[in-house]
Amino acid sequence: MKARSDELQVFICVIECGSISAAAEQVGQTPSAISRTLSRLEAKLDTTLINRTTRRMDLTEEGKFFFERAKQILQQMEELEERLALRHQTPSGRLRVNAASPFMLHAIVPYVSEFRQRYPDILLELNTNDLIIDLLEQSTDIAIRIGVLADSTLHARALGSSPLNILASPAYLAHYGTPRTVQDLAGHSLLGFTQTETLNHWPLRHAEGDRLHIQPKMSASSGETLRQLALAGEGIVCLSDFMTHQDITQGTLKVLLADANSGYRQPINAVYYRNSQLALRIQCFMDFMQEKLACYAYKDS
Known part of the structure:
Protein backbone atom coordinates (compact mmCIF):
# COMPACT_ATOMS: atom_id res chain seq x y z
CA MET A 1 0.00 0.00 0.00
CA LEU A 86 -9.00 29.54 -9.25
CA ARG A 87 -10.45 28.22 -12.51
CA HIS A 88 -13.87 28.71 -10.93
CA GLN A 89 -12.86 31.91 -9.11
CA THR A 90 -13.57 30.28 -5.78
CA PRO A 91 -10.86 30.93 -3.16
CA SER A 92 -10.30 27.85 -1.05
CA GLY A 93 -7.75 25.92 0.95
CA ARG A 94 -5.96 26.45 4.24
CA LEU A 95 -4.76 30.00 4.94
CA ARG A 96 -2.19 30.35 7.71
CA VAL A 97 -2.05 33.89 9.11
CA ASN A 98 0.41 35.10 11.73
CA ALA A 99 0.24 38.40 13.62
CA ALA A 100 1.22 39.91 16.93
CA SER A 101 -1.44 39.12 19.53
CA PRO A 102 -2.79 42.71 19.80
CA PHE A 103 -3.42 42.94 16.07
CA MET A 104 -4.91 39.46 15.97
CA LEU A 105 -7.27 40.19 18.88
CA HIS A 106 -8.35 43.69 17.90
CA ALA A 107 -8.06 43.88 14.11
CA ILE A 108 -8.59 40.33 12.80
CA VAL A 109 -10.70 38.32 15.24
CA PRO A 110 -13.65 40.81 15.22
CA TYR A 111 -14.02 40.26 11.46
CA VAL A 112 -13.46 36.51 11.23
CA SER A 113 -17.19 35.73 11.08
CA GLU A 114 -17.71 38.10 8.17
CA PHE A 115 -14.66 36.74 6.35
CA ARG A 116 -15.83 33.14 6.75
CA GLN A 117 -19.28 34.01 5.47
CA ARG A 118 -17.77 35.72 2.44
CA TYR A 119 -15.23 32.94 1.76
CA PRO A 120 -16.64 29.71 3.25
CA ASP A 121 -14.12 27.48 1.45
CA ILE A 122 -11.07 29.15 3.01
CA LEU A 123 -9.89 27.33 6.14
CA LEU A 124 -8.35 29.92 8.47
CA GLU A 125 -5.48 29.04 10.77
CA LEU A 126 -4.66 31.99 13.04
CA ASN A 127 -1.37 32.09 14.97
CA THR A 128 0.10 34.79 17.17
CA ASN A 129 3.68 35.71 17.84
CA ASP A 130 4.94 39.02 19.17
CA LEU A 131 8.36 38.48 17.56
CA ILE A 132 9.20 38.36 13.85
CA ILE A 133 8.94 34.79 12.57
CA ASP A 134 10.40 32.92 9.60
CA LEU A 135 7.43 32.35 7.31
CA LEU A 136 8.82 29.18 5.79
CA GLU A 137 9.81 27.58 9.10
CA GLN A 138 6.41 28.36 10.61
CA SER A 139 4.48 27.26 7.48
CA THR A 140 2.86 30.70 7.29
CA ASP A 141 1.15 32.14 4.21
CA ILE A 142 0.77 35.71 5.46
CA ALA A 143 2.28 37.59 8.37
CA ILE A 144 0.95 40.98 9.43
CA ARG A 145 3.80 43.22 10.51
CA ILE A 146 3.48 46.57 12.22
CA GLY A 147 6.19 49.18 11.66
CA VAL A 148 8.94 49.65 9.08
CA LEU A 149 9.86 46.44 7.23
CA ALA A 150 13.46 45.26 7.36
CA ASP A 151 13.36 41.96 5.44
CA SER A 152 13.75 42.67 1.72
CA THR A 153 13.42 39.00 0.73
CA LEU A 154 9.66 39.09 1.33
CA HIS A 155 6.89 40.34 -0.87
CA ALA A 156 4.89 42.99 0.97
CA ARG A 157 1.60 44.75 0.53
CA ALA A 158 0.72 47.87 2.49
CA LEU A 159 -2.66 47.48 4.17
CA GLY A 160 -2.73 50.89 5.84
CA SER A 161 -1.30 52.64 8.86
CA SER A 162 -2.28 53.35 12.44
CA PRO A 163 -1.58 56.44 14.56
CA LEU A 164 0.13 56.14 17.93
CA ASN A 165 -1.49 57.75 20.97
CA ILE A 166 -0.22 58.55 24.46
CA LEU A 167 -2.79 57.08 26.84
CA ALA A 168 -3.71 56.63 30.49
CA SER A 169 -6.78 55.53 32.40
CA PRO A 170 -9.04 58.03 34.19
CA ALA A 171 -8.14 56.32 37.50
CA TYR A 172 -4.41 56.87 36.95
CA LEU A 173 -4.93 60.52 36.01
CA ALA A 174 -7.19 61.13 39.01
CA HIS A 175 -4.53 59.74 41.34
CA TYR A 176 -1.34 61.13 39.78
CA GLY A 177 -2.55 64.10 37.77
CA THR A 178 -2.60 64.78 34.03
CA PRO A 179 0.68 65.72 32.31
CA ARG A 180 0.24 69.01 30.45
CA THR A 181 3.62 69.09 28.71
CA VAL A 182 6.07 66.51 27.40
CA GLN A 183 8.44 67.48 30.23
CA ASP A 184 5.76 66.51 32.78
CA LEU A 185 6.12 62.84 31.74
CA ALA A 186 9.37 62.65 33.73
CA GLY A 187 7.34 62.58 36.93
CA HIS A 188 5.02 59.78 35.85
CA SER A 189 5.03 55.98 35.62
CA LEU A 190 5.72 55.19 31.97
CA LEU A 191 4.98 51.77 30.51
CA GLY A 192 7.15 50.48 27.66
CA PHE A 193 8.32 47.51 25.65
CA THR A 194 11.05 45.03 26.60
CA GLN A 195 11.88 44.26 22.96
CA THR A 196 12.36 46.43 19.90
CA GLU A 197 13.81 49.56 21.45
CA THR A 198 12.25 51.80 18.80
CA LEU A 199 8.86 51.11 20.39
CA ASN A 200 10.04 53.14 23.38
CA HIS A 201 10.51 56.20 21.16
CA TRP A 202 7.22 58.06 21.51
CA PRO A 203 5.97 60.40 18.73
CA LEU A 204 6.16 63.57 20.81
CA ARG A 205 7.67 66.88 19.73
CA HIS A 206 10.15 68.32 22.21
CA ALA A 207 13.27 70.49 22.23
CA GLU A 208 15.45 67.74 20.67
CA GLY A 209 13.14 66.47 17.96
CA ASP A 210 9.91 64.61 17.14
CA ARG A 211 10.63 61.37 19.02
CA LEU A 212 10.92 61.11 22.81
CA HIS A 213 13.03 58.20 24.09
CA ILE A 214 11.41 57.08 27.35
CA GLN A 215 12.79 54.96 30.20
CA PRO A 216 9.92 52.68 31.26
CA LYS A 217 9.13 52.14 34.92
CA MET A 218 7.52 48.85 33.86
CA SER A 219 8.04 46.90 30.63
CA ALA A 220 6.31 44.08 28.75
CA SER A 221 6.94 42.22 25.50
CA SER A 222 3.34 42.44 24.29
CA GLY A 223 1.30 45.50 23.46
CA GLU A 224 -1.80 43.74 24.79
CA THR A 225 -0.10 43.34 28.18
CA LEU A 226 0.72 47.05 28.20
CA ARG A 227 -2.86 47.87 27.26
CA GLN A 228 -4.17 45.85 30.19
CA LEU A 229 -1.68 47.52 32.55
CA ALA A 230 -2.80 50.95 31.36
CA LEU A 231 -6.46 50.01 31.81
CA ALA A 232 -5.61 48.88 35.35
CA GLY A 233 -4.20 52.33 36.12
CA GLU A 234 -0.53 51.29 36.29
CA GLY A 235 0.81 54.13 34.17
CA ILE A 236 1.01 56.00 30.87
CA VAL A 237 1.48 54.08 27.64
CA CYS A 238 2.00 54.69 23.91
CA LEU A 239 -0.03 52.28 21.77
CA SER A 240 -1.45 51.98 18.27
CA ASP A 241 -4.98 53.13 17.59
CA PHE A 242 -5.96 49.78 16.07
CA MET A 243 -5.85 48.20 19.53
CA THR A 244 -7.10 51.12 21.65
CA HIS A 245 -9.72 52.73 19.40
CA GLN A 246 -12.58 51.21 21.37
CA ASP A 247 -10.97 52.07 24.73
CA ILE A 248 -10.70 55.71 23.67
CA THR A 249 -14.28 55.76 22.38
CA GLN A 250 -15.58 54.25 25.62
CA GLY A 251 -13.47 56.56 27.77
CA THR A 252 -11.56 53.79 29.54
CA LEU A 253 -8.34 55.31 28.19
CA LYS A 254 -7.74 59.04 27.69
CA VAL A 255 -5.55 60.56 24.99
CA LEU A 256 -2.77 62.75 26.43
CA LEU A 257 -0.56 65.45 24.91
CA ALA A 258 -2.41 65.43 21.60
CA ASP A 259 -1.04 68.87 20.68
CA ALA A 260 2.53 67.58 21.03
CA ASN A 261 1.95 64.39 19.04
CA SER A 262 4.06 64.44 15.88
CA GLY A 263 1.42 62.48 13.96
CA TYR A 264 3.60 59.45 13.19
CA ARG A 265 1.61 56.47 11.91
CA GLN A 266 2.77 52.88 12.15
CA PRO A 267 2.75 51.14 8.75
CA ILE A 268 0.70 47.93 8.58
CA ASN A 269 1.94 45.43 5.99
CA ALA A 270 1.10 41.93 4.90
CA VAL A 271 4.26 39.98 4.01
CA TYR A 272 4.33 36.72 2.11
CA TYR A 273 6.48 34.52 -0.12
CA ARG A 274 3.97 33.34 -2.65
CA ASN A 275 2.74 35.30 -5.64
CA SER A 276 -0.76 36.44 -4.76
CA GLN A 277 -1.83 35.79 -8.37
CA LEU A 278 -1.26 32.07 -7.72
CA ALA A 279 -2.91 32.09 -4.31
CA LEU A 280 -6.38 33.54 -4.54
CA ARG A 281 -7.03 32.94 -0.85
CA ILE A 282 -4.06 35.17 0.04
CA GLN A 283 -5.26 37.90 -2.28
CA CYS A 284 -8.78 37.74 -0.82
CA PHE A 285 -7.53 38.02 2.74
CA MET A 286 -5.33 41.02 1.98
CA ASP A 287 -8.16 42.76 0.14
CA PHE A 288 -10.49 42.06 3.05
CA MET A 289 -8.09 43.37 5.69
CA GLN A 290 -7.32 46.50 3.68
CA GLU A 291 -11.05 47.14 3.45
CA LYS A 292 -11.52 46.76 7.20
CA LEU A 293 -8.52 48.88 8.14
CA ALA A 294 -9.73 51.63 5.81
CA CYS A 295 -13.07 51.69 7.65
CA TYR A 296 -11.20 52.79 10.77
CA ALA A 297 -9.14 55.35 8.87
CA TYR A 298 -5.87 53.44 9.33
CA LYS A 299 -5.23 53.51 5.60
CA ASP A 300 -3.13 56.41 4.44
CA SER A 301 -5.08 59.04 2.62
Missing part, protein backbone atom coordinates in the same frame (compact mmCIF):
# COMPACT_ATOMS: atom_id res chain seq x y z
CA LYS A 2 1.04 3.61 -0.61
CA ALA A 3 1.19 6.43 1.89
CA ARG A 4 -1.86 8.70 2.00
CA SER A 5 -1.88 12.48 2.32
CA ASP A 6 -3.58 12.36 5.72
CA GLU A 7 -0.74 10.16 7.00
CA LEU A 8 1.81 12.65 5.70
CA GLN A 9 -0.07 15.46 7.46
CA VAL A 10 -0.01 13.57 10.76
CA PHE A 11 3.70 12.84 10.42
CA ILE A 12 4.51 16.50 9.68
CA CYS A 13 2.28 17.68 12.52
CA VAL A 14 4.08 15.41 15.01
CA ILE A 15 7.48 16.77 13.96
CA GLU A 16 6.39 20.41 14.01
CA CYS A 17 4.57 20.07 17.33
CA GLY A 18 7.46 18.19 18.91
CA SER A 19 5.45 15.36 20.44
CA ILE A 20 2.66 12.89 19.71
CA SER A 21 0.46 14.31 22.48
CA ALA A 22 0.80 17.87 21.18
CA ALA A 23 0.04 16.72 17.64
CA ALA A 24 -2.99 14.79 18.87
CA GLU A 25 -4.36 17.94 20.48
CA GLN A 26 -3.64 19.92 17.32
CA VAL A 27 -5.54 17.58 14.98
CA GLY A 28 -8.23 16.51 17.44
CA GLN A 29 -7.27 12.85 17.73
CA THR A 30 -6.08 10.64 20.56
CA PRO A 31 -2.34 10.06 21.07
CA SER A 32 -2.86 6.35 20.43
CA ALA A 33 -4.51 7.11 17.07
CA ILE A 34 -1.58 9.34 16.10
CA SER A 35 0.88 6.62 17.14
CA ARG A 36 -0.97 4.03 15.06
CA THR A 37 -0.90 6.33 12.02
CA LEU A 38 2.87 6.77 12.37
CA SER A 39 3.40 3.02 12.72
CA ARG A 40 1.22 2.37 9.67
CA LEU A 41 3.16 4.93 7.64
CA GLU A 42 6.50 3.40 8.66
CA ALA A 43 5.21 -0.04 7.77
CA LYS A 44 4.14 1.12 4.32
CA LEU A 45 7.53 2.72 3.73
CA ASP A 46 9.36 -0.22 5.33
CA THR A 47 11.59 2.15 7.30
CA THR A 48 11.82 3.84 10.68
CA LEU A 49 11.10 7.55 10.47
CA ILE A 50 11.17 8.46 14.15
CA ASN A 51 13.10 6.94 17.05
CA ARG A 52 10.62 7.19 19.93
CA THR A 53 11.26 6.73 23.62
CA THR A 54 9.21 7.69 26.66
CA ARG A 55 11.24 10.89 27.04
CA ARG A 56 12.22 12.06 23.56
CA MET A 57 11.62 11.72 19.88
CA ASP A 58 14.27 12.02 17.15
CA LEU A 59 14.06 11.84 13.37
CA THR A 60 16.16 9.20 11.70
CA GLU A 61 18.14 10.14 8.59
CA GLU A 62 15.37 8.60 6.52
CA GLY A 63 12.86 10.57 8.58
CA LYS A 64 14.65 13.87 7.90
CA PHE A 65 14.70 13.11 4.18
CA PHE A 66 11.03 12.10 4.18
CA PHE A 67 9.95 15.11 6.28
CA GLU A 68 11.29 17.68 3.80
CA ARG A 69 9.85 15.83 0.79
CA ALA A 70 6.48 15.29 2.48
CA LYS A 71 6.15 19.01 3.19
CA GLN A 72 6.88 19.75 -0.46
CA ILE A 73 4.33 17.19 -1.61
CA LEU A 74 1.57 18.59 0.59
CA GLN A 75 2.38 22.13 -0.50
CA GLN A 76 2.19 21.06 -4.13
CA MET A 77 -1.15 19.39 -3.46
CA GLU A 78 -2.46 22.59 -1.86
CA GLU A 79 -1.25 24.64 -4.82
CA LEU A 80 -2.89 22.19 -7.25
CA GLU A 81 -6.20 22.41 -5.39
CA GLU A 82 -5.83 26.17 -5.34
CA ARG A 83 -5.22 26.38 -9.08
CA LEU A 84 -8.29 24.24 -9.76
CA ALA A 85 -10.38 26.48 -7.48
Whole structure:
Protein backbone atom coordinates (compact mmCIF):
# COMPACT_ATOMS: atom_id res chain seq x y z
CA MET A 1 0.00 0.00 0.00
CA LYS A 2 1.04 3.61 -0.61
CA ALA A 3 1.19 6.43 1.89
CA ARG A 4 -1.86 8.70 2.00
CA SER A 5 -1.88 12.48 2.32
CA ASP A 6 -3.58 12.36 5.72
CA GLU A 7 -0.74 10.16 7.00
CA LEU A 8 1.81 12.65 5.70
CA GLN A 9 -0.07 15.46 7.46
CA VAL A 10 -0.01 13.57 10.76
CA PHE A 11 3.70 12.84 10.42
CA ILE A 12 4.51 16.50 9.68
CA CYS A 13 2.28 17.68 12.52
CA VAL A 14 4.08 15.41 15.01
CA ILE A 15 7.48 16.77 13.96
CA GLU A 16 6.39 20.41 14.01
CA CYS A 17 4.57 20.07 17.33
CA GLY A 18 7.46 18.19 18.91
CA SER A 19 5.45 15.36 20.44
CA ILE A 20 2.66 12.89 19.71
CA SER A 21 0.46 14.31 22.48
CA ALA A 22 0.80 17.87 21.18
CA ALA A 23 0.04 16.72 17.64
CA ALA A 24 -2.99 14.79 18.87
CA GLU A 25 -4.36 17.94 20.48
CA GLN A 26 -3.64 19.92 17.32
CA VAL A 27 -5.54 17.58 14.98
CA GLY A 28 -8.23 16.51 17.44
CA GLN A 29 -7.27 12.85 17.73
CA THR A 30 -6.08 10.64 20.56
CA PRO A 31 -2.34 10.06 21.07
CA SER A 32 -2.86 6.35 20.43
CA ALA A 33 -4.51 7.11 17.07
CA ILE A 34 -1.58 9.34 16.10
CA SER A 35 0.88 6.62 17.14
CA ARG A 36 -0.97 4.03 15.06
CA THR A 37 -0.90 6.33 12.02
CA LEU A 38 2.87 6.77 12.37
CA SER A 39 3.40 3.02 12.72
CA ARG A 40 1.22 2.37 9.67
CA LEU A 41 3.16 4.93 7.64
CA GLU A 42 6.50 3.40 8.66
CA ALA A 43 5.21 -0.04 7.77
CA LYS A 44 4.14 1.12 4.32
CA LEU A 45 7.53 2.72 3.73
CA ASP A 46 9.36 -0.22 5.33
CA THR A 47 11.59 2.15 7.30
CA THR A 48 11.82 3.84 10.68
CA LEU A 49 11.10 7.55 10.47
CA ILE A 50 11.17 8.46 14.15
CA ASN A 51 13.10 6.94 17.05
CA ARG A 52 10.62 7.19 19.93
CA THR A 53 11.26 6.73 23.62
CA THR A 54 9.21 7.69 26.66
CA ARG A 55 11.24 10.89 27.04
CA ARG A 56 12.22 12.06 23.56
CA MET A 57 11.62 11.72 19.88
CA ASP A 58 14.27 12.02 17.15
CA LEU A 59 14.06 11.84 13.37
CA THR A 60 16.16 9.20 11.70
CA GLU A 61 18.14 10.14 8.59
CA GLU A 62 15.37 8.60 6.52
CA GLY A 63 12.86 10.57 8.58
CA LYS A 64 14.65 13.87 7.90
CA PHE A 65 14.70 13.11 4.18
CA PHE A 66 11.03 12.10 4.18
CA PHE A 67 9.95 15.11 6.28
CA GLU A 68 11.29 17.68 3.80
CA ARG A 69 9.85 15.83 0.79
CA ALA A 70 6.48 15.29 2.48
CA LYS A 71 6.15 19.01 3.19
CA GLN A 72 6.88 19.75 -0.46
CA ILE A 73 4.33 17.19 -1.61
CA LEU A 74 1.57 18.59 0.59
CA GLN A 75 2.38 22.13 -0.50
CA GLN A 76 2.19 21.06 -4.13
CA MET A 77 -1.15 19.39 -3.46
CA GLU A 78 -2.46 22.59 -1.86
CA GLU A 79 -1.25 24.64 -4.82
CA LEU A 80 -2.89 22.19 -7.25
CA GLU A 81 -6.20 22.41 -5.39
CA GLU A 82 -5.83 26.17 -5.34
CA ARG A 83 -5.22 26.38 -9.08
CA LEU A 84 -8.29 24.24 -9.76
CA ALA A 85 -10.38 26.48 -7.48
CA LEU A 86 -9.00 29.54 -9.25
CA ARG A 87 -10.45 28.22 -12.51
CA HIS A 88 -13.87 28.71 -10.93
CA GLN A 89 -12.86 31.91 -9.11
CA THR A 90 -13.57 30.28 -5.78
CA PRO A 91 -10.86 30.93 -3.16
CA SER A 92 -10.30 27.85 -1.05
CA GLY A 93 -7.75 25.92 0.95
CA ARG A 94 -5.96 26.45 4.24
CA LEU A 95 -4.76 30.00 4.94
CA ARG A 96 -2.19 30.35 7.71
CA VAL A 97 -2.05 33.89 9.11
CA ASN A 98 0.41 35.10 11.73
CA ALA A 99 0.24 38.40 13.62
CA ALA A 100 1.22 39.91 16.93
CA SER A 101 -1.44 39.12 19.53
CA PRO A 102 -2.79 42.71 19.80
CA PHE A 103 -3.42 42.94 16.07
CA MET A 104 -4.91 39.46 15.97
CA LEU A 105 -7.27 40.19 18.88
CA HIS A 106 -8.35 43.69 17.90
CA ALA A 107 -8.06 43.88 14.11
CA ILE A 108 -8.59 40.33 12.80
CA VAL A 109 -10.70 38.32 15.24
CA PRO A 110 -13.65 40.81 15.22
CA TYR A 111 -14.02 40.26 11.46
CA VAL A 112 -13.46 36.51 11.23
CA SER A 113 -17.19 35.73 11.08
CA GLU A 114 -17.71 38.10 8.17
CA PHE A 115 -14.66 36.74 6.35
CA ARG A 116 -15.83 33.14 6.75
CA GLN A 117 -19.28 34.01 5.47
CA ARG A 118 -17.77 35.72 2.44
CA TYR A 119 -15.23 32.94 1.76
CA PRO A 120 -16.64 29.71 3.25
CA ASP A 121 -14.12 27.48 1.45
CA ILE A 122 -11.07 29.15 3.01
CA LEU A 123 -9.89 27.33 6.14
CA LEU A 124 -8.35 29.92 8.47
CA GLU A 125 -5.48 29.04 10.77
CA LEU A 126 -4.66 31.99 13.04
CA ASN A 127 -1.37 32.09 14.97
CA THR A 128 0.10 34.79 17.17
CA ASN A 129 3.68 35.71 17.84
CA ASP A 130 4.94 39.02 19.17
CA LEU A 131 8.36 38.48 17.56
CA ILE A 132 9.20 38.36 13.85
CA ILE A 133 8.94 34.79 12.57
CA ASP A 134 10.40 32.92 9.60
CA LEU A 135 7.43 32.35 7.31
CA LEU A 136 8.82 29.18 5.79
CA GLU A 137 9.81 27.58 9.10
CA GLN A 138 6.41 28.36 10.61
CA SER A 139 4.48 27.26 7.48
CA THR A 140 2.86 30.70 7.29
CA ASP A 141 1.15 32.14 4.21
CA ILE A 142 0.77 35.71 5.46
CA ALA A 143 2.28 37.59 8.37
CA ILE A 144 0.95 40.98 9.43
CA ARG A 145 3.80 43.22 10.51
CA ILE A 146 3.48 46.57 12.22
CA GLY A 147 6.19 49.18 11.66
CA VAL A 148 8.94 49.65 9.08
CA LEU A 149 9.86 46.44 7.23
CA ALA A 150 13.46 45.26 7.36
CA ASP A 151 13.36 41.96 5.44
CA SER A 152 13.75 42.67 1.72
CA THR A 153 13.42 39.00 0.73
CA LEU A 154 9.66 39.09 1.33
CA HIS A 155 6.89 40.34 -0.87
CA ALA A 156 4.89 42.99 0.97
CA ARG A 157 1.60 44.75 0.53
CA ALA A 158 0.72 47.87 2.49
CA LEU A 159 -2.66 47.48 4.17
CA GLY A 160 -2.73 50.89 5.84
CA SER A 161 -1.30 52.64 8.86
CA SER A 162 -2.28 53.35 12.44
CA PRO A 163 -1.58 56.44 14.56
CA LEU A 164 0.13 56.14 17.93
CA ASN A 165 -1.49 57.75 20.97
CA ILE A 166 -0.22 58.55 24.46
CA LEU A 167 -2.79 57.08 26.84
CA ALA A 168 -3.71 56.63 30.49
CA SER A 169 -6.78 55.53 32.40
CA PRO A 170 -9.04 58.03 34.19
CA ALA A 171 -8.14 56.32 37.50
CA TYR A 172 -4.41 56.87 36.95
CA LEU A 173 -4.93 60.52 36.01
CA ALA A 174 -7.19 61.13 39.01
CA HIS A 175 -4.53 59.74 41.34
CA TYR A 176 -1.34 61.13 39.78
CA GLY A 177 -2.55 64.10 37.77
CA THR A 178 -2.60 64.78 34.03
CA PRO A 179 0.68 65.72 32.31
CA ARG A 180 0.24 69.01 30.45
CA THR A 181 3.62 69.09 28.71
CA VAL A 182 6.07 66.51 27.40
CA GLN A 183 8.44 67.48 30.23
CA ASP A 184 5.76 66.51 32.78
CA LEU A 185 6.12 62.84 31.74
CA ALA A 186 9.37 62.65 33.73
CA GLY A 187 7.34 62.58 36.93
CA HIS A 188 5.02 59.78 35.85
CA SER A 189 5.03 55.98 35.62
CA LEU A 190 5.72 55.19 31.97
CA LEU A 191 4.98 51.77 30.51
CA GLY A 192 7.15 50.48 27.66
CA PHE A 193 8.32 47.51 25.65
CA THR A 194 11.05 45.03 26.60
CA GLN A 195 11.88 44.26 22.96
CA THR A 196 12.36 46.43 19.90
CA GLU A 197 13.81 49.56 21.45
CA THR A 198 12.25 51.80 18.80
CA LEU A 199 8.86 51.11 20.39
CA ASN A 200 10.04 53.14 23.38
CA HIS A 201 10.51 56.20 21.16
CA TRP A 202 7.22 58.06 21.51
CA PRO A 203 5.97 60.40 18.73
CA LEU A 204 6.16 63.57 20.81
CA ARG A 205 7.67 66.88 19.73
CA HIS A 206 10.15 68.32 22.21
CA ALA A 207 13.27 70.49 22.23
CA GLU A 208 15.45 67.74 20.67
CA GLY A 209 13.14 66.47 17.96
CA ASP A 210 9.91 64.61 17.14
CA ARG A 211 10.63 61.37 19.02
CA LEU A 212 10.92 61.11 22.81
CA HIS A 213 13.03 58.20 24.09
CA ILE A 214 11.41 57.08 27.35
CA GLN A 215 12.79 54.96 30.20
CA PRO A 216 9.92 52.68 31.26
CA LYS A 217 9.13 52.14 34.92
CA MET A 218 7.52 48.85 33.86
CA SER A 219 8.04 46.90 30.63
CA ALA A 220 6.31 44.08 28.75
CA SER A 221 6.94 42.22 25.50
CA SER A 222 3.34 42.44 24.29
CA GLY A 223 1.30 45.50 23.46
CA GLU A 224 -1.80 43.74 24.79
CA THR A 225 -0.10 43.34 28.18
CA LEU A 226 0.72 47.05 28.20
CA ARG A 227 -2.86 47.87 27.26
CA GLN A 228 -4.17 45.85 30.19
CA LEU A 229 -1.68 47.52 32.55
CA ALA A 230 -2.80 50.95 31.36
CA LEU A 231 -6.46 50.01 31.81
CA ALA A 232 -5.61 48.88 35.35
CA GLY A 233 -4.20 52.33 36.12
CA GLU A 234 -0.53 51.29 36.29
CA GLY A 235 0.81 54.13 34.17
CA ILE A 236 1.01 56.00 30.87
CA VAL A 237 1.48 54.08 27.64
CA CYS A 238 2.00 54.69 23.91
CA LEU A 239 -0.03 52.28 21.77
CA SER A 240 -1.45 51.98 18.27
CA ASP A 241 -4.98 53.13 17.59
CA PHE A 242 -5.96 49.78 16.07
CA MET A 243 -5.85 48.20 19.53
CA THR A 244 -7.10 51.12 21.65
CA HIS A 245 -9.72 52.73 19.40
CA GLN A 246 -12.58 51.21 21.37
CA ASP A 247 -10.97 52.07 24.73
CA ILE A 248 -10.70 55.71 23.67
CA THR A 249 -14.28 55.76 22.38
CA GLN A 250 -15.58 54.25 25.62
CA GLY A 251 -13.47 56.56 27.77
CA THR A 252 -11.56 53.79 29.54
CA LEU A 253 -8.34 55.31 28.19
CA LYS A 254 -7.74 59.04 27.69
CA VAL A 255 -5.55 60.56 24.99
CA LEU A 256 -2.77 62.75 26.43
CA LEU A 257 -0.56 65.45 24.91
CA ALA A 258 -2.41 65.43 21.60
CA ASP A 259 -1.04 68.87 20.68
CA ALA A 260 2.53 67.58 21.03
CA ASN A 261 1.95 64.39 19.04
CA SER A 262 4.06 64.44 15.88
CA GLY A 263 1.42 62.48 13.96
CA TYR A 264 3.60 59.45 13.19
CA ARG A 265 1.61 56.47 11.91
CA GLN A 266 2.77 52.88 12.15
CA PRO A 267 2.75 51.14 8.75
CA ILE A 268 0.70 47.93 8.58
CA ASN A 269 1.94 45.43 5.99
CA ALA A 270 1.10 41.93 4.90
CA VAL A 271 4.26 39.98 4.01
CA TYR A 272 4.33 36.72 2.11
CA TYR A 273 6.48 34.52 -0.12
CA ARG A 274 3.97 33.34 -2.65
CA ASN A 275 2.74 35.30 -5.64
CA SER A 276 -0.76 36.44 -4.76
CA GLN A 277 -1.83 35.79 -8.37
CA LEU A 278 -1.26 32.07 -7.72
CA ALA A 279 -2.91 32.09 -4.31
CA LEU A 280 -6.38 33.54 -4.54
CA ARG A 281 -7.03 32.94 -0.85
CA ILE A 282 -4.06 35.17 0.04
CA GLN A 283 -5.26 37.90 -2.28
CA CYS A 284 -8.78 37.74 -0.82
CA PHE A 285 -7.53 38.02 2.74
CA MET A 286 -5.33 41.02 1.98
CA ASP A 287 -8.16 42.76 0.14
CA PHE A 288 -10.49 42.06 3.05
CA MET A 289 -8.09 43.37 5.69
CA GLN A 290 -7.32 46.50 3.68
CA GLU A 291 -11.05 47.14 3.45
CA LYS A 292 -11.52 46.76 7.20
CA LEU A 293 -8.52 48.88 8.14
CA ALA A 294 -9.73 51.63 5.81
CA CYS A 295 -13.07 51.69 7.65
CA TYR A 296 -11.20 52.79 10.77
CA ALA A 297 -9.14 55.35 8.87
CA TYR A 298 -5.87 53.44 9.33
CA LYS A 299 -5.23 53.51 5.60
CA ASP A 300 -3.13 56.41 4.44
CA SER A 301 -5.08 59.04 2.62
